[in-house]
Each structure stands twice: as C-alpha cells, then as structure tokens.
Amino acid sequence: MPRIVIKGVVQGVGFRPFVYRLAKRFDLRGYIRNLGDSVEVHIHIESPEFIAAMKKEKPHLAEIESIEITRSEEKEYSEFSILESSSCKASGSSLPPDLAICDTCLKEILDFRDRRYLYPFTVCTDCGPRFSIIEALPYDRENTSMKSFKLCRHCLDEYTSPESRRFKAEPTACGECGPSYELYRGSDKLNENPIRKAAELLKEGWILAIKGVGGTHLVCLATSSRAVKEMRRRLGREKKPFAVMVRDIKAARKLVFIGKKEETLLESRERPILLLKKRGNKISELVAPQLHTLGVMLPYAGVHYLLFSYLNSTALVMTSCNAPGEPMASERKDVLKLGFHDYALLHNRRIVNRIDDSILRVVAGRKAFIRRSRGYVPGAVSLKRSGPDVLSLGAEENVTACFLVGKKAYLTQYIGKTTSPSNLEFLEESVKRMKALSGADEIEAIACDLHPGFQTTQLAEALAEEQGLEFLKIQHHEAHIAGVAAEKGIEEGIGIALDGFGYGYSGEAWGGEIFFFSGSDFNRAGSMKSFPLIGGDSAVRNPLRITAGLLLGELEEEEVNKALIALGMERFEVEILIKQWNKNFNVFQCSSFARVLDAVSALLGVCRERTYEGEPAMKLESFAHGVMPELDMPVRFEREGKIEVFDSAKLLKACLDYLNSGESREKIAASAQKALATGMAGLAAVKAQDYGVKDIVLSGGVAYNEVVVGEIENIFNQQGLRLSLNENVARGDNGLSLGQSYLARLRI
Ligand SMILES: [Zn+2]
Numbered sequence: 001m002p003r004i005v006i007k008g009v010v011q012g013v014g015f016r017p018f019v020y021r022l023a024k025r026f027d028l029r030g031y032i033r034n035l036g037d038s039v040e041v042h043i044h045i046e047s048p049e050f051i052a053a054m055k056k057e058k059p060h061l062a063e064i065e066s067i068e069i070t071r072s073e074e075k076e077y078s079e080f081s082i083l084e085s086s087s088c089k090a091s092g093s094s095l096p097p098d099l100a101i102c103d104t105c106l107k108e109i110l111d112f113r114d115r116r117y118l119y120p121f122t123v124c125t126d127c128g129p130r131f132s133i134i135e136a137l138p139y140d141r142e143n144t145s146m147k148s149f150k151l152c153r154h155c156l157d158e159y160t161s162p163e164s165r166r167f168k169a170e171p172t173a174c175g176e177c178g179p180s181y182e183l184y185r186g187s188d189k190l191n192e193n194p195i196r197k198a199a200e201l202l203k204e205g206w207i208l209a210i211k212g213v214g215g216t217h218l219v220c221l222a223t224s225s226r227a228v229k230e231m232r233r234r235l236g237r238e239k240k241p242f243a244v245m246v247r248d249i250k251a252a253r254k255l256v257f258i259g260k261k262e263e264t265l266l267e268s269r270e271r272p273i274l275l276l277k278k279r280g281n282k283i284s285e286l287v288a289p290q291l292h293t294l295g296v297m298l299p300y301a302g303v304h305y306l307l308f309s310y311l312n313s314t315a316l317v318m319t320s321c322n323a324p325g326e327p328m329a330s331e332r333k334d335v336l337k338l339g340f341h342d343y344a345l346l347h348n349r350r351i352v353n354r355i356d357d358s359i360l361r362v363v364a365g366r367k368a369f370i371r372r373s374r375g376y377v378p379g380a381v382s383l384k385r386s387g388p389d390v391l392s393l394g395a396e397e398n399v400t401a402c403f404l405v406g407k408k409a410y411l412t413q414y415i416g417k418t419t420s421p422s423n424l425e426f427l428e429e430s431v432k433r434m435k436a437l438s439g440a441d442e443i444e445a446i447a448c449d450l451h452p453g454f455q456t457t458q459l460a461e462a463l464a465e466e467q468g469l470e471f472l473k474i475q476h477h478e479a480h481i482a483g484v485a486a487e488k489g490i491e492e493g494i495g496i497a498l499d500g501f502g503y504g505y506s507g508e509a510w511g512g513e514i515f516f517f518s519g520s521d522f523n524r525a526g527s528m529k530s531f532p533l534i535g536g537d538s539a540v541r542n543p544l545r546i547t548a549g550l551l552l553g554e555l556e557e558e559e560v561n562k563a564l565i566a567l568g569m570e571r572f573e574v575e576i577l578i579k580q581w582n583k584n585f586n587v588f589q590c591s592s593f594a595r596v597l598d599a600v601s602a603l604l605g606v607c608r609e610r611t612y613e614g615e616p617a618m619k620l621e622s623f624a625h626g627v628m629p630e631l632d633m634p635v636r637f638e639r640e641g642k643i644e645v646f647d648s649a650k651l652l653k654a655c656l657d658y659l660n661s662g663e664s665r666e667k668i669a670a671s672a673q674k675a676l677a678t679g680m681a682g683l684a685a686v687k688a689q690d691y692g693v694k695d696i697v698l699s700g701g702v703a704y705n706e707v708v709v710g711e712i713e714n715i716f717n718q719q720g721l722r723l724s725l726n727e728n729v730a731r732g733d734n735g736l737s738l739g740q741s742y743l744a745r746l747r748i
C-alpha cells in the first residue's frame with residue numbers, strides 16, 4: 001500500500017484531523033501519525049485525487065513543503081484512524097509559532113450562550129500558543145505546559161472527535177478544566193472577577209502587570225500622562241518609546257496612518273508591533289516623545305479582547321515587564337518580586353519559552369524586521385543553498401542565535417543584551433530549545449563576532465571547545481551584508497553596512513563600510529572617513545562630543561572651542577574635551593555612519609543626550625520628517641590608505657555654517673541626512689562599476705531610516721543597480737546571527 005510522508009508545517013495546525021476527514025471522504029482505509037518532523041499517511045490504494053485534495057484544501061496554518069510517496073508492505077486496515085505519535089527525532093522544525101486567537105474562537109468567548117463565554121484561554125487547531133508552551137517534540141499535550149491541566153469530559157470529547165475543530169488541539173481547555181487568571185494587589189490575591197476588575201483599575205489610572213502568551217506586559221492607559229510618567233519612573237526608562245495596543249484597526253487609524261502593506265501586517269495572525277506615522281495627538285506625548293512614529297499592535301490573546309470589551313478607551317501602553325537589560329518576567333514570583341505594578345493579572349499556565357513581541361516597520365515600501373520574535377519564531381527562514389549544520393551566537397545587543405540546517409535558518413527569539421548574566425543564561429536555554437526543534441544535531445562549527453570582549457564570543461569559544469567543533473569569528477559588517485546575501489541568494493556584489501559600531505580587523509570601530517564580496521571572500525572597498533570619538537562611550541552618550549570630534553578635523557581648535565560654547569556646551573567641558581583630544585587620551589577612531597547622524601542631531605540641538613539605543617538618529621529622522629532637503633551639502637571623497645572614504649567632517653562643517661547663517665534647522669537636518677545617504681550610495685555605485693557587478697545589498701542598524709534607504713534606492717535605480725535588503729530577518733543586530741552562520745558555513 002502507498003506510504004505518504006508529508007513535510008512542512010504539519011504539526012499543531014489540525015493537519016491530522018483534516019487528513020482523517022479527507023480519507024473518510026475518499027473512502028480510504030489506513031492511518032496517519034506524527035513522526036516528529038513530518039506526518040506519515042498509509043492508505044490502502046493509490047489515490048491521486050486524495051493527494052490533490054490534500055494540497056488544495058489543507059488547513060490554513062499548514063504549509064506543505066514536500067510529499068514523498070513510497071510503497072510499503074503493511075497489513076490491511078479495516079478503517080482509517082489516527083495513531084499515536086511516533087517518538088522519532090525531529091529534523092527540520094514543523095512547529096508553528098504562537099498565533100493570535102482566530103475569529104471563530106473569538107466569537108465564542110464573546111457569545112454569552114457559548115460554554116466558553118469569557119474564557120480567555122480558548123483555542124482551536126487554527127490558533128493560540130505553540131512555541132511558548134512546548135518543551136519537546138513531537139507536539140503533543142504531554143510535551144507542553146498544558147499537561148498539568150486534565151481535560152474535562154466536554155473538552156475530552158472535542159479533543160478525541162475528528163469532526164471537532166478542537167480534535168487534537170493540544171492547548172485546548174475551558175473554564176472547567178483549563179488555566180485561569182487571578183488578580184493581585186501588590187502580592188495579595190483579590191477575590192473579584194479578575195479581568196473585569198483589571199479593566200476597571202486600568203480605567204482608574206493604575207499600572208498593571210498582565211501575563212499573556214510569551215511573557216508579562218506592564219500596562220496602563222495611553223491617554224494618561226500621569227500613568228505613563230509613573231511607569232517610566234518605575235522602569236527607569238526616561239524616554240525610550242513605548243508601544244500601544246489598540247482595540248481594533250479603526251481605533252488604530254485615529255492614532256496613526258496605515259498603508260495597505262502595513263494593514264496586512266498589523267492584522268496578520270502573527271500580530272507584530274508596527275511602527276507607524278503618528279496622526280493627531282489623542283494619546284499622551286510621553287508614550288513616544290519627540291518621534292514621528294508610534295509602535296502599534298492589535299489584540300492577540302483572549303485576555304486582550306476581554307479587557308477591551310470592558311474598557312471604553314481604545315489604546316493601552318503595553319511594554320515588556322522587565323528590569324533594564326534583563327529578560328522579561330514570565331512567572332508570578334518574578335513579576336511580584338519586580339514590583340513595578342500596582343495590580344497584577346496573572347495566570348497559572350507556565351510559559352516554557354519566553355518570547356517578546358515582534359517589531360516591524362515598512363521602510364521605503366519594504367517590510368523590515370526590527371525585532372523578530374513572537375509570531376515568527378520558531379519558523380524557519382528559507383535559504384537558496386544548503387550546506388553543513390552550523391550555529392552562531394550574534395554580537396552583544398539585540399542578540400539572537402541562528403542554526404543553519406539544510407536550506408533553512410532557524411533564529412531564536414529575541415534575547416536582548418548579553419552583558420547581563422540572566423540574559424546570557426536565557427541565550428543558552430534558547431539555543432538548546434532551538435537545537436531540539438530544528439533537529440540540528442550534526443553541527444560542524446560555531447561562529448560569533450570578531451569582538452574579543454563579547455560574552456557571546458566567550459560562550460561560542462567554550463561551546464566549540466567542549467564539543468570539539470570548529471570555531472569562527474566573523475567580522476560584524478561582513479556578517480550584516482552576508483545576512484542579505486543568504487536570504488536573497490546573492491553570490492557576488494557590493495555590500496553597504498550602515499551601522500553603529502562593529503569591531504574591525506585591527507580593533508578599529510567600524511560602522512559605515514562598503515565591501516565587495518564574492519562567496520565568502522570580502523574586500524573592504526570603501527568607508528566613512530574615520531574621525532575621533534573623544535571620550536569613547538561618553539561621546540556616545542553625549543553626542544555633541546562626536547560633533548566636536550568631526551569639527552576638529554575641519555576647523556582650528558579656537559573655532560571649535562567657540563562653536564561648542566555657542567552651541568551650549570559648558571566652557572569647562574569644552575576645555576577638558578580639547579585637552580583630551582590633544583593628549584589623545586581616551587580617543588578612538590571610528591568610521592560609524594550612525595554616529596555621524598548622532599553628531600548632526602546634537603549639532604542641531606535635536607538630541608544631546610542619548611538615553612536609549614538609536615535615540616539621536618531616530619529623533620533626527622523625526623525632526624526632518626516631511627521637510628524638503630534642498631540645501632547644498634558637500635559630498636567629498638578621498639583616499640585613506642588602500643580605500644576610498646567619504647568625508648563627513650566637511651558635511652558637519654557645512655551644517656554648522658548653515659546654522660550660523662540662520663538657516664532652518666529642519667532643512668539642515670533633512671539635507672544632511674540626504675547628503676550622507678548620497679555619499680555612501682555614490683561610493684558604492686563607483687565600486688559596483690569597478691568590480692563590474694549590479695547587485696548591491698544594504699544592511700545594519702541604520703537600514704530602518706526611511707530617508708537614507710529611500711535616497712540610496714533612488715540613486716541605484718537611476719544607475720540600473722539592484723538593491724536588496726533583509727525582509728525576513730532583522731537588518732540590525734537582531735538578525736546578525738544569520739550572516740554569521742552563513743559565512744561560517746562557507747568558510748569551514
Ligand atoms: Zn481558534
């Protein structure tokens with residue numbers, strides 16, 4: 001009889017009951033079972049119609065990658081049935097991510113006649129948590145944190161009946177038998193209807209911790225400046241923007257402008273946070289101060305919909321509940337210990353795999369991940385080529401790890417900054433989990449950043465030694481560029497990395513780099529002209545020091561002195577700065593593109609103190625938003641050693657002159673941003689001609705800036721060059737691990 005093996009996303013999506021119903025329809029006898037990484041179907045006769053229908057009518061969460069048909073000598077079956085899962089090992093994840101509650105389940109919880117009325121954990125085979133609750137494959141209830149909830153008679157009926165939407169829906173439950181919410185004041189439990197009371201408390205302006213799918217949010221009314229300010233105080237988070245959850249798309253349109261592509265992403269079952277252009281001022285200015293964008297998401301868990309059903313307001317601030325630089329709190333004791341909340345709405349289903357909300361932005365018409373996590377992980381990113389299995393651990397900020405297995409890349413959820421021991425532990429756990437889910441059990445190499453001081457570098461080295469694997473260090477910007485090459489299948493071209501900092505081959509701080517690449521060979525072909533960063537980290541926090549460093553390349557000390565004082569820097573600070581520069585004390589040379597944007601931002605008085613990553617440059621983009629870049633700016637190149645460099649000091653000097661002549665600051669900001677993009681695009685175009693290639697890839701932390709990306713794309717379009725950017729992994733360090741493992745694979 002024919003044996004059919006189907007690979008793809010076929011577990012946890014209602015695939016087996018679907019095939020069962022199909023087999024009944026075609027009068028077939030045999031069985032179906034899970035094999036861990038695939039499902040296996042035996043039928044008593046050949047049936048091309050059955051296979052065609054399987055492809056055509058598959059459940060909408062399922063993705064069929066391959067169908068393999070062989071012959072097998074099995075006994076005859078008298079009917080079609082679903083067998084217990086086999087415990088075969090996995091290879092190539094087939095587990096879907098955590099998805100938003102579906103419309104059918106949502107209707108049930110809002111219908112007072114339904115037995116699941118107001119039950120927030122309602123799910124079916126089409127929706128609900130998966131990754132956040134799984135401990136091991138195969139995806140069966142005993143391998144999830146639902147195992148501690150014994151199904152009631154009703155639920156068991158549904159779970160075992162192939163006709164039901166909840167047949168083998170592993171996380172299924174109801175108010176009788178499933179997890180439930182409880183409300184706490186501080187750490188004392190309250191005896192009230194928890195969700196309704198929580199909504200009332202939010203209305204009154206309290207700050208709540210609310211445990212959801214992949215972790216716990218800190219929540220308050222987005223319209224209450226008092227509540228938002230208090231939340232900032234408790235979190236020690238002065239200005240970094242918060243995201244909001246809005247009731248529905250209609251409510252979202254009142255706060256932000258939403259394009260077609262953005263609407264699709266916002267309403268997708270992955271339900272990411274989307275950065276959108278603000279419209280009007282209906283919520284507190286303190287939510288995303290001085291920015292023209294606002295992070296918005298729609299409800300995705302039952303509890304969110306229920307909260308909004310009790311609330312008359314349309315937007316809630318929702319941010320991960322964690323101490324700065326630490327992983328998000330997921331369990332009750334951690335939330336209560338942090339104590340950021342006035343009240344806490346918590347449930348008793350364990351979160352096995354913490355996972356933060358994903359963040360996206362549509363940049364110059366293309367989808368751009370800022371953070372790829374809930375809704376997307378553990379889904380694989382498809383590659384064009386296969387090769388040996390490898391693992392990489394990212395850099396230091398916004399870390400993810402990445403396994404390459406065959407033609408697939410598996411990135412872990414967002415880990416955060418690995419300078420904290422608990423985040424490093426979180427990374428190790430996530431690597432273990434992803435290894436099991438991806439079936440990467442024959443890893444040949446482990447890769448990391450070139451920076452010797454990163455925790456991830458040390459961890460990678462230790463793991464490689466322990467397991468006797470090859471160990472590779474990959475230069476930061478080569479990895480950024482390789483990530484695009486991997487995703488888009490580009491073998492040869494010019495790569496541009498516009499970034500903060502990355503460790504160069506001789507320890508320099510790179511960050512505005514142009515490479516020619518061919519396979520795994522990289523040739524540094526151009527760069528921003530390096531400039532002094534006076535005071536190192538202190539210059540990053542006080543970007544007017546970066547401005548000073550750039551101006552010192554163009555002006556006499558005396559003039560810089562005068563200019564800085566005119567810009568508002570204290571006299572004594574200017575003196576120290578110049579002294580430091582003269583003695584070359586704590587002065588670093590850098591070629592970072594992002595730092596030049598910071599310098600412009602500080603010069604124009606847009607942002608002179610950086611309190612979060614990217615702040616000065618993000619505020620500069622917002623400040624210049626919608627302004628015509630019509631001022632002439634010098635775009636000059638020169639040779640520095642073997643490479644050609646773009647001189648941004650001249651540009652800074654021009655900005656200062658415009659400022660002194662009373663030109664509009666917005667216009668200077670817009671024109672400087674554009675000129676910086678023009679410079680790097682021009683240099684890259686020349687290199688493309690030198691090397692005779694048409695493909696240019698762009699990556700790095702600045703590849704989210706709409707003006708910069710838009711301008712670069714314009715220039716390349718005019719010259720017949722093709723621009724590619726990452727669309728399925730993040731362009732910043734959150735996606736760095738893809739490029740690291742891709743290059744490691746090519747270099748072993
Ligand atoms: Zn559902």
Ligand SMILES: [Zn+2]
Pocket residue numbers: 151152153154155156173174175176177178
């Ligand atoms: Zn039940």
